[in-house]
Amino acid sequence: MITLDSARLKMRPWEQRDATFVFDMYSRWDVQRFLGHAPEVMQTLGEAERLTKRLGQVDDPLLGYWAVELADGTVVGTVMLQRIRLSGTAAQSNEIEIGWHFHPDYWGHGYAVEAASRVLKHAFDSQVNRVIAVTLEGNTPSERLCQRIGMKNLGRTSRYYDAEYTLFEATR
Numbered sequence: 211m212i213t214l215d216s217a218r219l220k221m222r223p224w225e226q227r228d229a230t231f232v233f234d235m236y237s238r239w240d241v242q243r244f245l246g247h248a249p250e251v252m253q254t255l256g257e258a259e260r261l262t263k264r265l266g267q268v269d270d271p272l273l274g275y276w277a278v279e280l281a282d283g284t285v286v287g288t289v290m291l292q293r294i295r296l297s298g299t300a301a302q303s304n305e306i307e308i309g310w311h312f313h314p315d316y317w318g319h320g321y322a323v324e325a326a327s328r329v330l331k332h333a334f335d336s337q338v339n340r341v342i343a344v345t346l347e348g349n350t351p352s353e354r355l356c357q358r359i360g361m362k363n364l365g366r367t368s369r370y371y372d373a374e375y376t377l378f379e380a381t382r
């Protein structure tokens with residue numbers, strides 16, 4: 211995974227020392243409520259440690275899960291690029307999804323927009339022609355983010371994750 215920089219942010223691989231942040235973020239209902247169709251908050255630091263390890267193990271020049279850091283080293287959230295799972299299958303497809311999870315303490319500063327724009331640029335710089343995002347009904351902050359980074363709303367779809375989502379698309 212490569213490290214990315216933007217005006218205020220650094221996007222880097224997850225490290226084991228980030229597990230307490232990961233737990234703090236994913237143990238909150240505000241963060242989890244629109245993640246998947248059966249969301250649950252994270253219960254233990256052990257789960258966060260295992261997740262942090264898994265996220266940090268991605269070794270791919272294009273895809274990955276970036277920890278988003280302020281200039282002073284404070285971690286504020288994550289942006290990811292991954293192959294999306296098609297409904298009715300267990301495998302990942304060739305379609306590339308961008309996603310974002312930020313800690314509520316850092317919402318509303320434009321960090322998510324800035325980090326997502328940078329990761330999208332990384333995808334296009336890497337010759338990816340199309341990146342999609344999917345949002346569950348009611349996730350207005352995420353829909354606004356999609357629009358702010360120039361993604362087009364293609365309407366409702368059941369093509370992914372065995373649930374109905376709004377599909378957004380960005381093309382190079």
Ligand SMILES: CC(C)(COP(=O)(O)OP(=O)(O)OC[C@H]1O[C@@H](n2cnc3c(N)ncnc32)[C@H](O)[C@@H]1OP(=O)(O)O)[C@@H](O)C(=O)NCCC(=O)NCCS
Pocket residue numbers: 240241242244245309310311312313316317318319320321322323324344345346349351352354355358
């Ligand atoms: C979706 C999510 C990442 C959005 O985060 P956010 O903090 O609201 O996003 P930002 O701060 O980047 O943008 C929010 C607003 O802050 C504004 N803003 C405030 N200060 C800013 C600054 N200095 N620079 C730029 N924008 C700024 C933006 O313009 C934007 O305005 P808008 O809502 O009118 O578009 C966040 O709600 C989240 O983590 N949710 C839980 C996880 C989740 O649901 N993920 C998505 C699953 S599909």
